[in-house]
Amino acid sequence: MTERYNTLSAYLRRRFGCKVYKVTVDGGFTCPTRDGTKSRGGCAYCNPAGLVPKAHKGRRTVTEQIDSGVEWVRKRHGAERFIAYFQLNTNTYSDTGRLRDLYEEAVRHPEVAGLCISTRPDCVPDDVLDLLEEIGSRKALWLEMGLQSANDATLERIGRGHTSADFRDAVERARGRGIDVCAHVIFGLPGEKEDDMLGTVRFVSELGVWGIKFHQLTVLCGTPLEDTYLKGGLKPLGLEEYVRLVVESLELLPPRVVVHRLSGDAPARYVVAPRWGVNKFIIKERIEGLLEARDTRQGVRWRG
Ligand code: SF4
Numbered sequence: 001m002t003e004r005y006n007t008l009s010a011y012l013r014r015r016f017g018c019k020v021y022k023v024t025v026d027g028g029f030t031c032p033t034r035d036g037t038k039s040r041g042g043c044a045y046c047n048p049a050g051l052v053p054k055a056h057k058g059r060r061t062v063t064e065q066i067d068s069g070v071e072w073v074r075k076r077h078g079a080e081r082f083i084a085y086f087q088l089n090t091n092t093y094s095d096t097g098r099l100r101d102l103y104e105e106a107v108r109h110p111e112v113a114g115l116c117i118s119t120r121p122d123c124v125p126d127d128v129l130d131l132l133e134e135i136g137s138r139k140a141l142w143l144e145m146g147l148q149s150a151n152d153a154t155l156e157r158i159g160r161g162h163t164s165a166d167f168r169d170a171v172e173r174a175r176g177r178g179i180d181v182c183a184h185v186i187f188g189l190p191g192e193k194e195d196d197m198l199g200t201v202r203f204v205s206e207l208g209v210w211g212i213k214f215h216q217l218t219v220l221c222g223t224p225l226e227d228t229y230l231k232g233g234l235k236p237l238g239l240e241e242y243v244r245l246v247v248e249s250l251e252l253l254p255p256r257v258v259v260h261r262l263s264g265d266a267p268a269r270y271v272v273a274p275r276w277g278v279n280k281f282i283i284k285e286r287i288e289g290l291l292e293a294r295d296t297r298q299g300v301r302w303r304g
Contacts, residue, residue: 004291005250005298008211008260012083015140016113021079023069025062027102029089032123038161043148044228045158045186047220047270048088062105070111081113083140092119092128092143100131107139114140116182121145121170122162133177142180142210144260145170150203151196154189159224164203171207182211182260187245188237189217190228194245201249205257205302212257214249215264216242216283219272226272236274243286247294248301255299262287 003010012020032038042048060068066084073079084106092099106112115135124143135141149155150164167183174181183204187197204212216237219229228234237245246262253259263283271278291297 004288004296005259006255006257008258011258016081018080019078020081020083020113021073021077022083022085022116023066023073024085024087025065025069025106026088027062027086027091029086029091029093031090031093031120033159033161034089038122039159041159041224043159043161044190044224045217045220047223049222049270062102063109066106066109066112082111083114083116084109084112085116085118087116087118090120090123091117092132093123096127096131099128103131103135107135112139114142116142116144118144119146120160120162121147121167124170124174126173129173129177129179132174132179136177136179142182143174144182144184144211144213145174146184147200147204148184148186149189149192149196150200151192154192154196157190168207171209175208180210182213182258183207183209184213184215186215186217186264187242190225190234197245198248198252201252205253205304210258211260212253213261214246214259215261216274216277218264218266218274218277220266220270221272222270229273238274239276239283239286243283243290246287247290247296250291250298251296251301253298254302254304257298259298 031042034040034042066082070082073082103115106115117132132141132143145167147164147167148158148160152163155163171181185200185204219225219234219236225234250259263280264277265280266277268278
């Protein structure tokens with residue numbers, strides 16, 4: 001690690017020997033917190049409409065979505081290879097026959113170097129993990145799994161519909177099959193103090209996750225959280241506070257954990273608060289600036 005933290009872009013370059021970017025794929029999934037299985041309306045902070053790339057409107061095939069994503073990302077970022085990113089909603093929430101069809105279509109695409117599949121800890125039964133293990137033996141593959149907080153009271157408050165024990169169980173079963181897991185965590189959730197947020201980072205570190213994504217809690221329009229915020233029931237984190245929390249989290253992480261993101265990145269037109277969150281480049285600059293100013297780096301406080 002030559003940088004002060006272990007970035008995904010450096011990891012992908014080491015692994016594939018070239019510039020690798022993700023292209024989003026919409027597999028047409030829903031979530032158990034949307035279809036009535038656990039609840040309706042989704043997690044309190046979620047507005048998936050903000051994640052749908054314009055090019056994907058109209059439900060095209062996996063191949064067509066990858067084709068248009070590759071063309072755009074290659075032009076914009078000069079990427080040479082691509083990760084098919086099943087990003088929208090819960091991308092393991094179906095029977096294994098349908099999942100196999102979708103994943104295999106991505107695997108067959110000649111530009112695809114690997115798959116990234118975003119999901120929840122309560123939607124990865126053993127038969128789905130067996131399928132992922134088998135595909136992962138032929139193609140690079142990792143799971144992105146939402147935890148958000150290791151505090152069960154917080155998970156209940158934001159309507160996640162699972163517990164931290166579900167996350168532990170899912171990670172252990174995935175790791176037992178050699179499947180890498182990247183954990184999503186959110187800082188600034190309602191009712192959380194600094195100890196809760198750093199406790200979440202310690203929890204995922206001790207579980208042996210392969211990667212982590214940090215997000216600031218963002219109030220998006222059209223979500224239950226927007227109501228809470230407008231009624232004065234939520235005070236978003238300030239930029240300085242968020243930057244300091246991420247730096248301290250990086251110190252707590254094992255050095256080998258791959259850092260996929262330093263902040264969330266919602267389209268500006270959906271963001272109610274905090275507005276500092278709309279510029280991820282400034283957030284990254286501030287985090288890297290504080291790492292530099294403190295002369296610190298990922299892993300210095302890891303005691304694994
Ligand atoms: S946060 Fe994830 S699990 Fe919750 S509603 Fe949104 S996409 Fe579904």
